[in-house]
Every structure is written in structure tokens, then in C-alpha cells.
Amino acid sequence: MNKRIGLVLMLTMxxxxxxGCTEFSEPIYENSDGFWNKYIVWPLVSLxxxxxxxxxxxxxxxxxxxxxxxxxxxxxxxxxxxxxxxMQELQPELxxxxxxxxxxxxxxxxxxxxxxxxxxxxxxINPAAGCLPIxxxxxxxxxxxxxxxxxxxxxxxxxxxxxWFELAVPSITLAVIAxxxxxxxxxxxxxxxxxxxxxxxxxxxxxxxxIGTVLPAALSLYWVIGNIISVIQNYFIYKPAKKDxxxxxxxxxxxx
Numbered sequence: 229m230n231k232r233i234g235l236v237l238m239l240t241m242x243x244x245x246x247x248g249c250t251e252f253s254e255p256i257y258e259n260s261d262g263f264w265n266k267y268i269v270w271p272l273v274s275l276x277x278x279x280x281x282x283x284x285x286x287x288x289x290x291x292x293x294x295x296x297x298x299x300x301x302x303x304x305x306x307x308x309x310x311x312x313x314x315m316q317e318l319q320p321e322l323x324x325x326x327x328x329x330x331x332x333x334x335x336x337x338x339x340x341x342x343x344x345x346x347x348x349x350x351x352x353i354n355p356a357a358g359c360l361p362i363x364x365x366x367x368x369x370x371x372x373x374x375x376x377x378x379x380x381x382x383x384x385x386x387x388x389x390x391x392w393f394e395l396a397v398p399s400i401t402l403a404v405i406a407x408x409x410x411x412x413x414x415x416x417x418x419x420x421x422x423x424x425x426x427x428x429x430x431x432x433x434x435x436x437x438x439i440g441t442v443l444p445a446a447l448s449l450y451w452v453i454g455n456i457i458s459v460i461q462n463y464f465i466y467k468p469a470k471k472d473x474x475x476x477x478x479x480x481x482x483x484x
Contacts, residue, residue, distance in 0.1 A: 293372075340347045399448060403440025410455055
């Protein structure tokens with residue numbers, strides 16, 4: 229699990245670097261230079277503007293594009309979620325294997341790895357399957373953050389408001405709502421069945437609230453809409469309302 233968290237952090241930092249974080253406060257135009265601007269940021273800005281013209285405000289444009297992005301990514305996100313669910317269901321048996329082969333000598337650990345791989349093969353679980361969606365999602369999601377930030381720094385663009393929230397300035401209220409929605413996402417997802425992930429249930433919402441209080445409210449709006457979709461997704465995949473207590477699995481025969 230620590231290796232997976234490390235991989236996610238590494239991919240996040242790499243994507244942020246490739247995205248050109250130094251341009252976050254720069255305006256964005258059709259003729260802005262750079263691959264990232266031309267093929268990621270500007271198309272997203274154009275799409276938001278298109279829906280702004282159709283729906284009347286940038287706020288509704290952001291909501292519409294958020295829904296479209298999440299629907300496009302939905303198959304990958306479902307695959308990632310299902311992979312996490314299978315690993316969660318297998319965790320008791322993996323823990324039992326660790327207990328069975330708790331000796332740290334090379335022979336015992338080799339037996340542990342062999343049985344673990346055999347168990348995953350029998351259940352048709354690929355630990356790397358959950359990582360592929362991250363590669364696809366990160367550039368798109370960070371690109372969306374980038375697009376909104378660049379729009380907010382473009383003089384010709386007035387983000388305006390949605391309901392009573394001014395999208396160009398931070399909103400503590402919307403940031404708190406985004407954090408609460410993130411907590412609900414984690415509460416209804418695989419974190420509840422994984423003690424190692426439970427800490428994220430509290431760190432991530434606080435992280436989002438902290439960022440949301442200093443970034444434009446448009447980004448908090450994106451988080452809120454995206455997390456609502458994630459909650460619906462978790463409800464159908466994990467069925468948290470019907471979740472039963474997992475009984476630890478037994479591996480191997482009785483000890484003599």
C-alpha cells in the first residue's frame with residue numbers, strides 16, 4: 229500500500245511538472261505556446277466557454293464540463309474502483325498469508341510471494357490494474373484545474389458566479405462543502421475496509437478544504453460536482469448501505 233501511495237505521489241509531481249506549474253498565474257489564449265497549453269488547457273477552456281454560451285454562465289459551463297469529463301473517465305474509474313474492491317475483499321486472506329509466513333528468511337518469503345501470486349491469479353486480480361486509470365486521469369484532472377486558474381487570470385474572462393458563490397475568488401463555504409463531499413466519497417469507498425487507508429479519510433478532506441480556501445471557488449465547484457458523481461459511483465459499486473462485516477479468512481490447515 230505504501231508503494232502505491234508513493235507511486236501516486238510520484239505521478240502527481242511528474243504531471244504537475246509536465247503541466248508547467250509556473251504558468252498557473254498566466255492568462256490563456258488560443259495562440260498560447262506549448263504542447264500543454266495547445267492540446268490540454270485551451271481545449272478545456274474552449275469547452276467551458278462553449279457551455280457558458282449555451283447555459284448562460286461560466287459556473288454552469290464548469291458544471292457541464294465536469295460532468296462530461298467524469299462520464300468520459302467513468303469506465304476507467306469503475307475499473308480502478310473494482311480493482312480496489314477486489315483487493316479489499318482479498319485483504320483478510322492476504323493478512324492470513326502474512327501470518328502464516330511471518331518468518332523473514334528468504335525461503336519463507338519466497339513461499340509467501342508464490343502463494344500470494346497464486347491467490348491473486350486464481351481471483352483474477354492484477355495489482356497494477358488500478359494504476360492505469362491514474363496515468364489517464366491525472367493529466368486531464370490537473371489540466372482542468374490549470375484551465376480554471378488560467379481563465380481566472382485572463383482579463384477578457386469574467387468567471388462570474390453560481391448561486392451566491394463568486395467563482396473568481398476563494399470561498400470557504402464551498403471549500404468546506406468540497407471537503408465534506410470528499411469525506412463521503414472515502415466513507416463510501418474502499419477506505420472503510422482498509423485500516424491503512426482510513427487515515428486518508430481525514431487527511432484528504434482537510435487537504436481539499438485547505439487548498440479551497442486559497443484557490444478560486446471555481447475549483448471547489450469542480451471538486452463538489454466531481455465528488456457527487458464519485459459518491460453515486462461508490463453507492464452502486466460498493467453498496468455501502470448493505471456492507472457486511474468481513475470475516476477474516478483462514479489459510480492453511482489446523483496447526484498441530
